[in-house]
Amino acid sequence: MSTGVTSRRNGRVALILGAPALGGLLLFLALPFVMAFALTFTDQRLVSGDHTRFIGWRNYERLLGISYIAQKPVEDPVDSESSSPTFVRVRDVTRADPDYRGYRPFTQVRSGAYRITILARDPDFLHSLINTFEFAFLVVPLQCAVALGSALLVNAGLRAQTFFRAVYFSPVVMSMVVVSIVWTFLFHRDLGSINRLLAFLTFGAAGHIDWIGDRATAMPAIAVMSAWQGAGFQMLIFLAGLQGISQELYDAARIDGATAWQRFRHVTLPGLRQTIAFVLVVTTIAALGLFTQVDVMTQGGPQNATSTVMFHAIQRGVREENIAYGSTVAVVYFALITSLILLQQALQRRWSK
Amino acid sequence: MSVPASSNRPSAALRFALYALMLLLAAMFVFPFLFMITASLRTNDAIFAHAGSIQAFLPTGPLTTANYSYVFGGGNVLHFFLNSVLITALTVGMGLVVNSLAAFSLARLEWRGRETVAALLVILLVIPFEAISVPLMLLVAHLPGIGLVAGKLVLTRSWLNTLYVQILPFVANAFSIYLFFQFFRGIPKDFDEAAYIDGATPLQVYVHVIVPSSKPVFATVSILQGLAMWNQYLWPVITVPGESARPLMVGMQQFFGHTTEWGNVMAYATIITIPVLIAFVVFQRWFVRSVIGSGVKG
Numbered sequence: 001m002s003t004g005v006t007s008r009r010n011g012r013v014a015l016i017l018g019a020p021a022l023g024g025l026l027l028f029l030a031l032p033f034v035m036a037f038a039l040t041f042t043d044q045r046l047v048s049g050d051h052t053r054f055i056g057w058r059n060y061e062r063l064l065g066i067s068y069i070a071q072k073p074v075e076d077p078v079d080s081e082s083s084s085p086t087f088v089r090v091r092d093v094t095r096a097d098p099d100y101r102g103y104r105p106f107t108q109v110r111s112g113a114y115r116i117t118i119l120a121r122d123p124d125f126l127h128s129l130i131n132t133f134e135f136a137f138l139v140v141p142l143q144c145a146v147a148l149g150s151a152l153l154v155n156a157g158l159r160a161q162t163f164f165r166a167v168y169f170s171p172v173v174m175s176m177v178v179v180s181i182v183w184t185f186l187f188h189r190d191l192g193s194i195n196r197l198l199a200f201l202t203f204g205a206a207g208h209i210d211w212i213g214d215r216a217t218a219m220p221a222i223a224v225m226s227a228w229q230g231a232g233f234q235m236l237i238f239l240a241g242l243q244g245i246s247q248e249l250y251d252a253a254r255i256d257g258a259t260a261w262q263r264f265r266h267v268t269l270p271g272l273r274q275t276i277a278f279v280l281v282v283t284t285i286a287a288l289g290l291f292t293q294v295d296v297m298t299q300g301g302p303q304n305a306t307s308t309v310m311f312h313a314i315q316r317g318v319r320e321e322n323i324a325y326g327s328t329v330a331v332v333y334f335a336l337i338t339s340l341i342l343l344q345q346a347l348q349r350r351w352s353k
Numbered sequence: 354m355s356v357p358a359s360s361n362r363p364s365a366a367l368r369f370a371l372y373a374l375m376l377l378l379a380a381m382f383v384f385p386f387l388f389m390i391t392a393s394l395r396t397n398d399a400i401f402a403h404a405g406s407i408q409a410f411l412p413t414g415p416l417t418t419a420n421y422s423y424v425f426g427g428g429n430v431l432h433f434f435l436n437s438v439l440i441t442a443l444t445v446g447m448g449l450v451v452n453s454l455a456a457f458s459l460a461r462l463e464w465r466g467r468e469t470v471a472a473l474l475v476i477l478l479v480i481p482f483e484a485i486s487v488p489l490m491l492l493v494a495h496l497p498g499i500g501l502v503a504g505k506l507v508l509t510r511s512w513l514n515t516l517y518v519q520i521l522p523f524v525a526n527a528f529s530i531y532l533f534f535q536f537f538r539g540i541p542k543d544f545d546e547a548a549y550i551d552g553a554t555p556l557q558v559y560v561h562v563i564v565p566s567s568k569p570v571f572a573t574v575s576i577l578q579g580l581a582m583w584n585q586y587l588w589p590v591i592t593v594p595g596e597s598a599r600p601l602m603v604g605m606q607q608f609f610g611h612t613t614e615w616g617n618v619m620a621y622a623t624i625i626t627i628p629v630l631i632a633f634v635v636f637q638r639w640f641v642r643s644v645i646g647s648g649v650k651g
Binding site: 011013014015017018020021022023024025028029030031032033035036039044046047149150153154156158164165166167168169170171172173174175176177178179181182183185186188191192193196228232233236237239240260285289291292295296310313314317318323326327329330331333334337338341 | 367368371372374375378379381382383384385386388389392400401404405406409410451452454455457458459462463464465467470474477479480481483484485486487488489490491492494521522523524525527530554555556559580583584586587590591602605606609615618619622625626629630632633634637640641644645
């Protein structure tokens with residue numbers, strides 16, 4: 001219980017003590033956050049002689065603008081049976097119609113006789129968005145499985161488990177730049193150990209994959225590497241969760257004759273439910289921010305296959321100096337993460353009922 | 354329903370399988386490290402010659418320190434190294450003082466509006482740095498600062514290409530304040546009440562009561578903030594295009610982009626990694642606690 005005198009004196013001192021940190025957070029976190037939203041409605045560039053103008057929703061329209069063209073094949077009476085149907089070139093259609101100004105083709109699908117071309121004002125962003133989800137979809141289950149597996153291993157009551165725990169955790173302290181560069185060599189088409197190992201295991205059948213130079217394998221390769229680097233962190237959190245499960249539950253299950261798998265299924269997993277939910281969300285949020293690996297290893301390539309939302313934001317915002325547009329990408333990225341957190345909280349509320 | 358006598362320990366066969374699994378996993382985690390260090394001690398030709406075998410990971414055969422001499426001699430590695438050390442040490446050092454004082458103020462002093470401030474702090478926790486990096490860059494590009502031009506201190510109109518642009522925005526850290534706040538709240542109230550009755554000022558209570566009983570949280574915050582600063586990449590890559598204030602990570606990325614000499618690259622990578630690895634081996638226990646502490650509470 002504090003007296004009135006100390007309380008009043010504390011009031012003055014409290015402000016002085018808290019001011020440096022709170023001031024720093026206001027200037028370098030809260031202010032840029034507010035700026036991010038405000039800038040999306042302007043044409044702000046990094047260096048510009050012109051005054052910044054208010055341009056309404058134009059950045060969002062450019063970022064999210066999607067349209068489509070549905071085309072019937074051109075009638076070709078000569079040999080319509082044998083050859084594939086021909087269409088008027090998309091470029092000719094978009095040039096002729098002012099409604100399609102600024103749109104570029106994103107992807108094409110066939111529906112019956114029709115060919116539908118999806119157009120976007122910024123197809124690179126859509127690719128980046130899809131790539132980011134692809135990465136999260138690959139890395140989250142992989143990393144969490146490795147983390148849970150290694151946590152179970154170092155919690156099994158074997159000898160030297162502190163040593164192994166340290167070994168599994170060690171990549172976490174390694175910088176992502178270093179990891180990316182070392183793995184660039186391991187992924188090398190001709191020299192890399194990964195292809196050499198594959199060739200050895202398959203007697204030469206596999207092992208000629210250009211891991212980060214091929215559109216199909218570039219993102220999976222980055223996901224494997226990222227899981228390798230980050231799993232140790234999640235392992236420690238799982239370990240804390242495992243140690244929170246009462247030993248009596250395991251003893252009771254044993255007395256009832258439960259097998260190791262049954263004990264895992266009916267004691268360990270339910271006991272880890274909160275931890276698993278937490279780890280999944282943290283890993284997903286980290287995955288959606290993918291930048292360093294891409295910037296060091298692939299620069300978004302090959303053919304946009306590894307460009308991500310964050311890479312796109314930095315590319316447009318900083319390297320092309322279009323601060324307003326980069327901020328718009330960042331705001332969309334923030335909205336993505338916020339909805340994820342809200343979804344997780346809603347699910348958790350339902351589970352705990 | 355008989356219970357085997359050794360029910361608490363896995364059977365011998367299972368134990369053998371678990372050890373094998375544990376070793377296999379350990380190999381997967383260790384091999385890239387071993388490759389990096391081994392390659393850093395070989396010539397380019399030797400790296401290619403050994404790339405296909407287990408020798409890629411074992412430092413056998415003729416070894417050389419030429420890669421290290423080249424990296425230290427040719428580039429500005431030492432300069433970048435010093436930049437990184439300064440950035441990390443100053444951010445962590447100032448961060449410990451500033452963030453713990455703010456947390457002390459929020460957790461142990463009574464003032465109007467502190468609940469509101471604490472609630473706002475939790476909101477700040479969920480803002481990812483990536484989302485604010487572009488507008489923050491615009492902000493620092495137009496802040497007045499001090500620069501060194503031809504050996505003289507001059508006023509500049511931008512923070513770009515400086516050391517402090519890599520330090521000042523990261524000193525105040527919402528997550529560090531939160532960790533301190535949680536810990537300080539758990540210290541019994543009688544400690545500082547007794548000191549106040551003896552006539553101590555809040556600052557004296559902070560120095561003589563709170564700090565001495567909070568060593569674990571100071572260690573946790575140092576490790577988490579230090580690791581984040583040492584390994585930082587996104588921010589310096591966009592705010593420090595020039596060489597003078599460049600940190601090691603950006604230096605390495607630039608170096609990697611301009612060479613095909615893998616031995617040199619791996620020497621650079623090893624130089625970056627060794628200090629953290631040593632810190633990790635020495636403070637292993639603390640690393641583990643800091644992650645669990647931050648993970649479970651966060």
